[in-house]
Amino acid sequence: MSAEQAQTDQAEQQVRHRRVFYIPGYDPIHPRRYRELYRKEGAEQARISGYTLSLSPAPRGRNYGWHVESTINGQSTQADIEVLVWSDIVRDSMDTSIPATYAQLIRTASEYIGSGALFRLMKLRKGPVIAALYPIGMLLLQLLLALLLAWSVLALANLLPPLGGVTPALGALIGVALAILLLRWFKKQDGKVFAYYLMHDYAYSAQHKGANPPELETRIAQFTDTIAEALQTDTDEVLIVGHSSGAHLAVSILADLIRQGRVPQGGPELAFLSLGQVVPMVSFLRNAFRLRADLAYLSAREALTWVDVTAPGDGCAFALCDPVGVSGVAPPDKRWPLVFSAQFTKSLSPARWKELRWRFFRLHFQYLCAFDAPLDYDYFQITAGPVPLATRYANRPPSASRIEHPVSKFTSQTP
Template sequence: MGAEQAQTGQAQEVRHRRVFYIPGYDPIHPRRYRELYRKEAAEQARISGYDLTLTPAPKGANYGWHATGRMDGLETQADVAVLVWSDIVRGSMDSSIPATYAQLFRTAAEYIGSGALWRLMRLRKGPVIAALYPIGMLLLQLMIALLLAWGVFALSRSLPPVGGITPVLGAALGVVLGGLLLRWFKKKDGRIFAYYLMHDYAYSAQHKGANPPELEARITTFTDTIAEALRTDTDEVLVVGHSSGAHLAVSILADLIRSGRVPETGPTLAFLSLGQVVPMVSFLRNAHRLRADLAYLSARDELTWVDVTAPGDGCAFALCDPVSVSGVAPADKRWPLVFSAQFTRSLSPERWKALRWRFFRLHFQYLCAFDAPLDYDYFRITAGPITLATRYAGRPASASRIDRAVSKFTSTAP
């Protein structure tokens, strides 16, 4: 029985909710998230027997939409906004082929040289394999291009000069063809994702886990946006951090609470982290800021923090308590509540079979419909009549979670 069904008959807590969705490292326009929500909400409503409709949101600083949920005879209004940092992502991906290979060697040196990679492998192998994939794929592409260049040069040496093509010109031609092949590989990266993933990991590693200045500035802007929502006449402010967006949300909410901008009599503040990859950053030597924010947020009573992952998601650190594994859990730690979305039980066998090898699609399943939802339903959470705190009150953490300290670096100050 799902949490919502178990609480049928409870008084409505939320008539209006503000939802702030923080995406991961994604260069694409945020309209993709509106379309995903629209499509998957309709499917989940059909499966679960409730009603959820979307209408456009008024134009503002953040891209978003309005959702009206009618569940268990109660109506809830939700204003959903995407906190956009895709422009920063696009800027970080604007690298030449040689620059990308330079990123590859610097990033590999940081994760391997610091020992972070080996410790990450003690958590979950899936996301570590995902991190190694772009390195292996890009090196394979480089090897193929070099073999092509060498083959053209060797052919020019083995044949009598034809049309004035000497070995020197053959070598030059080989270099040109090898370069064109690398450009072709990059053009096809929309299917391979090697460059995309390389830029993703390189962005976190470039300052060894510290936030680049442009990201710190955006965190400040997002903090101000959420602080403003907490001063409005709404019932719940829900922050959703997905993938890399989860560790941004940690710092945003830590800054928000530290600055005293959570009113005692204001809306309920809630944080839902989905498919998080926090250890990929918090395990790096200079991630002092993130580790400090994790420790601080985990002990606060101004919010409820629920962390949902799934072992079926090979791109996330499934059931890894991001605070504890980072080695910064304080004695009075309260959060997060860590549990699994249980893909293998909440998706039909046919759908699981169709999705299980589509790793990137599964990484977004938290935002999608389930055939047989258990106690996790993204649309009830974002557009339903009860708060995140009430929904999971008394819900035990997953027994198989990993909550031991694993990180080599645990300092919270430079």
């Protein structure tokens, strides 16, 4: 029996109905992907841990979602899960030409390197920094191969006698055309190598040096309204889950929600679960005033519970880096987040860990998946079980190896 199940046995059921709002990271895919992931992995976790979990369609609404019913240790709970979609914004930001992507590469590298942010990020975790450098290296390699192809065709045209009217000038044109075709072919293969995808991801945050683009601010306001409405309903807990880049969106949404006085006294419990966060990739940039202010504000609020879960095995996240502390904005009365590890190497069996260890993008989503040797982290019990986040981790100590000391060069919260 897991620690969470033992806790459930000892406590009176506190959650019979929960509203969950999932905020994905920088992802252009339709939100049905997350429903299918939840369905598949939830069934597997239920089988492993000995409880029941079932999904059904949610009533048609503004957001894509699904309904979940669970029975854990004899206690039945219902949850309505909605995805707060910004994939359309992501798709628009990715709709660029090959030359525009290389221009993004130059601007993004200049911002992270020129500001010193990249070198400070390397003091935290090497994994996400390598992930940030990977698209730069891969795109430059692709460009180099295309240029070598063009040069080879031109050199061949210069060395050989004209054949079939192929003069050096025509050879140069053919070489350039083949180079362009090769670059286009590389782009079509990006579903396997993710160079363009990751480049667009980092470029989106860097384009305004850490400030939110106008379209994202508009969407944040809409998400804030949606959650405020849920807090007025007859539910026991409103849980916000921010994964990857979605974590820093959730920080700003929740900060706005509380600042605006939209968390009712005596209403549902408000909880925030950040998973695999990459907050420093944004908060360390020079113009991330809004995010740094929101981090500082949210970290001292009594109106919510904030738990931050990462794992050193996830090379795409800033594992065990307190996003408030490392950003240099921790106030004297800081309460949150509670930072601890999902412990991939212990909560996955040796065989399963061996299978997933080098699948970096898959591991970045492991927080949303089943563990075959679960410890005290179970995404499905958190989102659909009878225990609220505050109670579940009330006595959970933070990981001793967490990083809290300030690292960012830029700590100002106002322009």
